[in-house]
Amino acid sequence: MDQLLLWAAFVATSVRDHRASRWYGQAGGMVKPNVRGAFVAANVRDHRTSRRYEVQFPRMANRIRRLFLFHIFVVGLIAATSNTTFSQQPQLKSITYRLSMSKPVSHLFEVSIEVELADQPTSTSLDFQMAKWSPGRYAVFDFAKNIQQVHAASGICPRQEDQANTVTPTVCRPSPLLVTRLDNQTWRVDTRGNSAVTFNYRVFANDLSGTFSQLDARHANFNGPSVFMYIANQKAHPVRLVIYPPTNWRIVNGRTDRATQREWHFPNWDIMADTPTEIAPDWTLDSFTVDSKTYHMMVHSFGDEGGKRSALVRDIEKIVRAQLAMWGPPELESYTFLLHFAADDRSGDGMEHLTSTQIIEPGALEEPDTYQSALGTVSHEFFHIWNVKRLRPRELGPWDFSRPVNTRLLWVAEGFTNYYGHLMMMRSGLWTPAEFLRRESRTITEIENAPGNRLMSAEESSLVASFIDGAPHEQRNNLINTSISYYPKGELIGIVLDLMIRGRTEGRASLDDVMRRMYQEFYLNSPNDSYYLRGRSYTTEDLVRVSSDVAGFDLTNFFNRHARGVEVLPYDEAFGYVGLRVVREALSDPINAGITLKWQSTDAVVGAVRHNSPAEDAGLQQDDELISIGGRKVTRENWLRFLARYKTGDRVPITFKRDRKTMQTNVLLSAPERFVFRIEEQRDATELQKKLRDQWLR
Numbered sequence: 001m002d003q004l005l006l007w008a009a010f011v012a013t014s015v016r017d018h019r020a021s022r023w024y025g026q027a028g029g030m031v032k033p034n035v036r037g038a039f040v041a042a043n044v045r046d047h048r049t050s051r052r053y054e055v056q057f058p059r060m061a062n063r064i065r066r067l068f069l070f071h072i073f074v075v076g077l078i079a080a081t082s083n084t085t086f087s088q089q090p091q092l093k094s095i096t097y098r099l100s101m102s103k104p105v106s107h108l109f110e111v112s113i114e115v116e117l118a119d120q121p122t123s124t125s126l127d128f129q130m131a132k133w134s135p136g137r138y139a140v141f142d143f144a145k146n147i148q149q150v151h152a153a154s155g156i157c158p159r160q161e162d163q164a165n166t167v168t169p170t171v172c173r174p175s176p177l178l179v180t181r182l183d184n185q186t187w188r189v190d191t192r193g194n195s196a197v198t199f200n201y202r203v204f205a206n207d208l209s210g211t212f213s214q215l216d217a218r219h220a221n222f223n224g225p226s227v228f229m230y231i232a233n234q235k236a237h238p239v240r241l242v243i244y245p246p247t248n249w250r251i252v253n254g255r256t257d258r259a260t261q262r263e264w265h266f267p268n269w270d271i272m273a274d275t276p277t278e279i280a281p282d283w284t285l286d287s288f289t290v291d292s293k294t295y296h297m298m299v300h301s302f303g304d305e306g307g308k309r310s311a312l313v314r315d316i317e318k319i320v321r322a323q324l325a326m327w328g329p330p331e332l333e334s335y336t337f338l339l340h341f342a343a344d345d346r347s348g349d350g351m352e353h354l355t356s357t358q359i360i361e362p363g364a365l366e367e368p369d370t371y372q373s374a375l376g377t378v379s380h381e382f383f384h385i386w387n388v389k390r391l392r393p394r395e396l397g398p399w400d401f402s403r404p405v406n407t408r409l410l411w412v413a414e415g416f417t418n419y420y421g422h423l424m425m426m427r428s429g430l431w432t433p434a435e436f437l438r439r440e441s442r443t444i445t446e447i448e449n450a451p452g453n454r455l456m457s458a459e460e461s462s463l464v465a466s467f468i469d470g471a472p473h474e475q476r477n478n479l480i481n482t483s484i485s486y487y488p489k490g491e492l493i494g495i496v497l498d499l500m501i502r503g504r505t506e507g508r509a510s511l512d513d514v515m516r517r518m519y520q521e522f523y524l525n526s527p528n529d530s531y532y533l534r535g536r537s538y539t540t541e542d543l544v545r546v547s548s549d550v551a552g553f554d555l556t557n558f559f560n561r562h563a564r565g566v567e568v569l570p571y572d573e574a575f576g577y578v579g580l581r582v583v584r585e586a587l588s589d590p591i592n593a594g595i596t597l598k599w600q601s602t603d604a605v606v607g608a609v610r611h612n613s614p615a616e617d618a619g620l621q622q623d624d625e626l627i628s629i630g631g632r633k634v635t636r637e638n639w640l641r642f643l644a645r646y647k648t649g650d651r652v653p654i655t656f657k658r659d660r661k662t663m664q665t666n667v668l669l670s671a672p673e674r675f676v677f678r679i680e681e682q683r684d685a686t687e688l689q690k691k692l693r694d695q696w697l698r
């Protein structure tokens with residue numbers, strides 16, 4: 001839908017910035033400019049310092065392999081002993097996933113799950129379940145809708161490649177087993193006392209996105225939860241994955257340790273699902289090393305690259321170095337940026353994972369805006385290595401995929417990551433401090449003009465993530481007037497909190513210290529709270545305690561008022577500490593009607609009407625078709641020009657069509673309710689203020 005904002009509508013920042021300021025918080029992971037948002041980065045000034053490396057995966061040392069196997073063993077023990085729900089479930093010896101793609105053009109992945117049960121199985125059934133949603137994008141998508149041709153059989157037939165050294169291949173005649181669909185995501189297999197079961201299905205996949213998957217003539221790109229069912233109550237069990245690519249297609253993911261690898265062992269289903277994978281004949285790989293960790297950049301371009309790939313890897317290395325300067329080396333052996341340049345002006349996404357990220361740009365790499373957008377997304381997603389993937393709020397791993405996510409802290413997980421994504425663009429030298437401040441003032445403008453900012457708190461926004469994070473809406477709703485995105489709202493809570501800590505401690509501490517302390521305490525030093533991952537998840541109370549501790553003053557009230565409540569953030573105090581101030585100015589365009597327009601072909605149709613706005617007072621409603629303004633026919637080209645002729649207090653005659661009837665009304669234009677916010681320097685800043693500003697913006 002092409003939604004333009006009419007007459008100082010209520011979400012955007014200014015007429016010029018309309019395209020860039022639409023709701024960029026509404027996607028999970030990261031957001032693309034043509035989808036929901038503003039991520040066109042600043043000029044890139046310096047391409048000198050990084051080098052390009054040859055395509056090569058380091059071989060994983062035997063020691064690491066042993067550690068990995070030991071890890072699987074330990075995790076298995078924890079799973080077996082720490083979670084009572086699992087003791088009730090059938091004991092399994094092994095789970096193997098086989099992923100085939102015999103006819104890519106059909107968009108159908110073929111999945112086979114082989115399960116070896118204990119020697120004397122006590123249970124009579126196994127439940128296979130498709131996730132309702134996927135971590136990082138919190139709308140409920142019900143991946144089960146793309147499942148077809150489900151069947152099961154007794155036993156596990158040896159694969160041809162397993163029998164290569166066998167003189168006489170085994171004859172395998174599996175018996176079909178009864179499969180009953182229990183609900184819209186679960187299939188029950190009657191195991192009938194068999195000690196092994198093979199479960200097969202196909203899954204349709206034709207979306208290039210970090211949330212969904214795609215199989216077509218060009219490539220296979222998958223996000224685990226949209227392809228792999230788990231065995232109910234057995235997610236903690238180690239799993240093996242074997243992939244069968246078409247001839248000459250190569251496989252890469254964040255856990256690849258050799259170029260020809262086709263098989264992976266994962267400590268549990270969740271880690272497998274967290275390992276998005278690209279399979280194609282023509283992707284490229286560049287690599288660099290920082291602090292003895294290897295970073296890979298996989299690029300699959302559907303458009304022209306314009307020779308920009310080597311510059312891109314150098315700029316990504318700058319971002320990596322800036323983030324490591326804050327955190328130190330991450331807890332991983334290697335990390336892979338999986339980048340697609342889709343060149344379709346449609347597909348755009350970014351999704352965080354433990355050892356990789358999937359980034360899809362809608363443009364071509366050769367385009368400057370696309371290049372800058374990719375860097376902005378890289379900076380955001382890379383910060384997630386720490387914030388959300390390892391330092392994780394309660395409920396975010398392991399996940400319950402049978403119901404929508406229910407977490408209060410996405411304003412930290414995504415909002416603080418938005419803030420740091422911008423900070424790191426500056427710290428890496430890719431943005432100037434002025435560009436950074438311009439971005440933050442744009443976020444203030446977005447949030448302070450959004451009517452939902454007075455109705456929905458950051459915490460509540462997190463709790464309704466399944467409604468607002470990329471959710472499709474068939475039923476009409478009023479979310480544009482009532483909701484707020486935890487991305488920009490959390491970003492502003494982060495910036496204000498950071499400046500308050502810097503100011504009140506006179507530069508001895510910052511939000512960096514809070515984040516590091518949280519990572520230390522909850523991820524590195526706490527006992528494991530589940531089979532899934534190291535350490536434990538944290539709660540809002542944990543955040544308040546650690547922040548207050550680092551800041552040296554009690555922040556309970558701050559979080560209650562601005563994260564749990566909807567009070568305006570203390571911008572003046574926060575920016576004052578660093579000799580800056582936030583200036584509010586009415587939009588230069590004085591007209592304010594309070595409606596958004598969407599264009600359906602050449603028709604101007606009312607998209608939404610703000611509560612208590614002139615448009616509402618004039619009786620305009622959603623879906624009214626605007627015919628003329630002041631007697632002039634409305635077109636895409638002329639409507640702004642017509643509007644410029646009116647000023648506050650004018651009555652504007654409007655002709656519109658509703659239910660095939662032509663009707664008329666007058667809109668009385670009111671004073672502006674929307675403002676532009678700028679961050680500017682205080683001329684009389686003290687030495688201390690200047691020092692704190694330099695510390696912050698360096």
Ligand SMILES: [Zn+2]
Nearest residue numbers: 028029030414
């Ligand atoms: Zn994110």
Ligand SMILES: [Zn+2]
Nearest residue numbers: 219221280300
């Ligand atoms: Zn691809």
